[in-house]
Amino acid sequence: MDTTVLHGRSRRGGTGRQGYDPDMLLVLWLYATARGISSSRQIERACVEDVAFRMLCAQDVPDHTVLARFRQHHRAGMTELFAQVFALCLTVGMGRFGQVSIDGTKISANASRARTKSLATLRKLAAAELQKAEDTDRAEDEAGEDGDGQVPPDLTGTDRAARLRAAIASVEEQIQAEIGVPLEAVKKRIEDATERVKREEEAQAKRVVAYQGGKAAGHTPRGHPPIPDGGRALEQARKSLDTLTRRAARYEHKREESIKGRQVKDLKLARRNTTDPDSRVMKTRNGFIQGYNAQLAVTDDHLVMAAEATDDPTDARWFVPMMRRAETALEDMRARTGRDDLMLGTLTADNGYLTTEAVNAQGPHRLIAPGRGGLDDNGWAGTHSGAKTAAQTMAQRLKDPKNRALYNRRSATVETLNAHLKDGRGLRRFACRGKLAAQAELLMAAMVTNLIRLHNKAIPLPAT
DSSP: OOOHHHHTTOOOSSSSSOOOOHHHHHHHHHHHHHTTOOOHHHHHHHHHHOHHHHHHTTTOOOOHHHHHHHHHHTTTTHHHHHHHHHHHHHHTTOOOOSEEEEEEEEEEOSSOGGGEEEHHHHHHHHHHHHHHHHHHHHHHHHHTOSSOOOOOGGGOOSOHHHHHHHHHHHHHHHHIIIIIHHHHHHHHHHHHHHHHHHHHHHHHHHHHHHHHHHHHTTOOOSSSOOOTTOOHHHHHHHHHHHHHHHHHHHHHHHHHHHHTTOOOGGGTTOEEESSOTTOEEEEETTEEEEEEEEEEEEOTTSOEEEEEEEOOSSSTTOHHHHHHHHHHHHHHHHHHHOOSOOOOOEEEEOGGGOOHHHHHSSSSEEEEOOSSSOEETTEEOSOOOSOHHHHHHHHHHTTSHHHHHHHHHGGGTHHHHHHIIIIISOTTBOSSOSHHHHHHHHHHHHHHHHHHHHHHHTOOOOOO
């Protein structure tokens, strides 16, 4: 593997003690992940007590801070290393893309759900942090202490005030996206509707004047006399304007309530965790957790070809993005391996991904469960979800015995790999905080899973 991406920030010479070899630190993390260890302190302890770890580090035990900073500094490099491992698997003949399964699995964040607060509470906490800092500065000034009273940046640790500010900004951004954006669209439609009413009123006024003028001149106008208050077109224009005005008022009320920090029905997710603002409260079969939704695209021979840690509690919006990531991954693999036979076959997913967009988007053939339940000899035997047309399309496809066989295969691929990640890799809880850190941990676990598949395949690696 080309580990150049790891060596850019490593000091291997010059004045002072030489740094640890990044390749050795990477191997320690790979082996630890394979063993289900995600703590840098546990790895440091294992490098003293465990023979395998002692051999990997040549008994030059790295401190846990070295291991933790290595993982932190090279989060972005995990994407390239993951792609190299995937290409290595394809080079030796692995990778069956006739069926690729997509699924999401909820993984806990390194944060307590009790620390999830509303916008009003977040603002109170931020104000308390600011007041605390001001009181400290004032006390130090009165005591006549030398210096600016500030801790050096490299010794401050985690800044709680910064996390609170990030959480508040994130909630306000969500409010703007879910209320502000549609509100502006409604206001634009109100302007158009107002202009339409004005045009209809002017046209109606002209018709009334023309009718009355004709009668005054002694003519008998054709047709029915114009209605003084307006005809059907004017009535419809006024009704449309009234509906849009009431809708805008509802949006304004929701925005005002949300800005005050009060929860409204359509903004149940407008809350943030003070420990890990990127994480969200998510529902699982065992209750609610504070965590991330890990999206995976898995080949028919249990290779992870794409992985994404998301803060979306549902899967509905992620079929098309994961399909595009799978297509991009195969395009990259064709360039890396020179194999022109790498083509996506059928994509399968459960009913959580069933949307009209997922069914109609351009791309490979796909099979998505039309609802809850299962298959029988005649096709889909379960219930249908709310996306009626999309559900009917998928139910019709699953009447084909070949498609039913493909969909039934899904539970033995991606569901099995989800279990491998959680039980084999120990990825039931992310060790680091933040979506970028969670993404790096997810890619590390997926990369190790692919390496173990390669090892179990027992195929000699090509000569370098």
